[in-house]
Amino acid sequence: MTKRVTKTMLKAVRIAAENGATDREIAELLDMSERSLYRLKHTNADLVEALKVGKAVADDRVEQSLYRRATGYSFDTVKVFMPAGCLEPVCIEIVEHVPPDTTAAIFWLKNRRKEDWRDKQELEVSDQFTSASILSKARQRAGMKEKPEK
Structure with missing residues (x-):
């Protein structure tokens, strides 16, 4: 049986999400399993919107705090x-x-x-490092003679 979504429930969901509640915590607040909450989200656009709006408020707060921490x-x-x-x-x-x-x-x-700050690892691929050239250099370091090519 699908739980009926009321305006009071939507307000509670939005406020909980604004305060950083996870989907699991919101499901507990609504006295349902997390899986039931996910199912309900697929059938109720108002619930999805309440979660989206609430989580955006929490994310904005964290973003502002991170910015203040980064700049002093x-x-x-x-x-x-x-x-x-x-x-x-x-x-x-x-x-x-x-x-x-x-x-x-x-x-x-x-x-x-x-684009300016990510940890870049640029590799330049060159054909000078073939297995034959690597073996040849290893033989030279070991003092071995080159094997004639067949």
Whole structure:
């Protein structure tokens, strides 16, 4: 029996997806198996759209976080100190800086500018490395005489 998809269910699915829930977790939320969720997705365009919209929000959030991590950022915070001789802690508002992260920057560039940043392995194939020439060079290094060709 196919489960009826309600507006409340669609809203719950979208919110769960926005918060990074996996399909398995969403299926559990809907009290169904992951396989049943996949079947339901094939018959209900509204469910597919709710998942797509929710996951896009989560992906955008991660993308923004990765970008900020790659470029560095600052944030306001409060440091609490207990100086010697004081009876109460001292709170000071400061701006803390997180420096750029090289790994995040490389990851970002490899995915956003693949043609410039991907790990390239270009091989140039040449006919100078035939099996006969390789054997000949090996024989020379070993001090062996060349075998005459038949």
